[in-house]
Amino acid sequence: MEAEPIAMPHSPQAAAARAGDGAAPLPRAEFEARLRGESTRYHIHHPFHVMMAEGRLTPAQLRGWVANRFYYQISIPLKDAAILANCPDREIRREWIRRILDHDGWDVGGVADPGGIEAWIRLGEAVGLAREEITSLRRVAPAARFAVDAYVNFARQRPWEEAVASSLTELFAPHIHQQRIDTWPQVYPWVDPAGLQYFRKRLTQARRDVDHGLRFTLDHFSQTRALQERALEILQFKLDVLWALADAIMLDQCEIEIRGARA
Ligand SMILES: O=C(O)c1cc(C(=O)O)c2c(n1)C(=O)C(=O)c1cc(C(=O)O)[nH]c1-2
Numbered sequence: 001m002e003a004e005p006i007a008m009p010h011s012p013q014a015a016a017a018r019a020g021d022g023a024a025p026l027p028r029a030e031f032e033a034r035l036r037g038e039s040t041r042y043h044i045h046h047p048f049h050v051m052m053a054e055g056r057l058t059p060a061q062l063r064g065w066v067a068n069r070f071y072y073q074i075s076i077p078l079k080d081a082a083i084l085a086n087c088p089d090r091e092i093r094r095e096w097i098r099r100i101l102d103h104d105g106w107d108v109g110g111v112a113d114p115g116g117i118e119a120w121i122r123l124g125e126a127v128g129l130a131r132e133e134i135t136s137l138r139r140v141a142p143a144a145r146f147a148v149d150a151y152v153n154f155a156r157q158r159p160w161e162e163a164v165a166s167s168l169t170e171l172f173a174p175h176i177h178q179q180r181i182d183t184w185p186q187v188y189p190w191v192d193p194a195g196l197q198y199f200r201k202r203l204t205q206a207r208r209d210v211d212h213g214l215r216f217t218l219d220h221f222s223q224t225r226a227l228q229e230r231a232l233e234i235l236q237f238k239l240d241v242l243w244a245l246a247d248a249i250m251l252d253q254c255e256i257e258i259r260g261a262r263a
Helices: 012-019 028-041 047-053 059-086 090-104 115-126 131-135 142-157 160-171 173-187 193-220 225-262
Strands: 106-108 111-113
Touching (some): 028 160, 028 225, 059 142, 090 160, 090 193, 115 193, 142 160, 173 193
Antiparallel strands (some): 106 111
């Protein structure tokens, strides 16, 4: 007897199968609403982020999050460079290249912005980490690396249009940045508020990025219903990356506490 073919969860074939043969594309507004509806699976709902927002993390746990998340910060420009490398469309590249400058920083004729990676290091210092402790990556847990690397590899290996769609979790990011700006001064008064500058800057940068990424995704993936399903599946993949990253960070903090208790 022939074995049933196994459907891989994150594949264009699986998306086409879910859409059903010949199903009409969803109207643009409905497609957008489906993408936005994925917010229920955003990492803002992860227990570690819920604890963070409620002020229930210890200083060591908050430091652990910042040190681990640094690996995401330094990987974002690699991911965006992979998109540029795969994209033959000059107009898209002109827009996309700003994302790399946002994180790496720039200096043109003496006018400079140190960029998001530097701002994240300053956030680390504001929570009590030494610069070297962050930049050496020695606090990054193996599973956190795996989660982030899955995102970079996706952008390297998949068509650039799919990698653009995978950035759309940023639709939901301004909410979580705003939440930190609003709650940290009350619940973590020991954190130097100057360190929150990263989140303040991302509020405008994320909105600009999402305007562009969403417009592109709605245009490109609306041609067929199967493509729309594929875009939704890609967004779910990226939500899984962020969820897995939060899992990895939470477990890392548990391991550190267990080691400390046994020492
Ligand atoms: O703090 C967060 O919860 C969060 C989430 C995300 C996201 O949703 O991917 C990004 C960021 N921050 C962020 O700061 C950032 O620069 C960023 C870039 C991207 C991306 O996929 O290109 N996501 C995110």
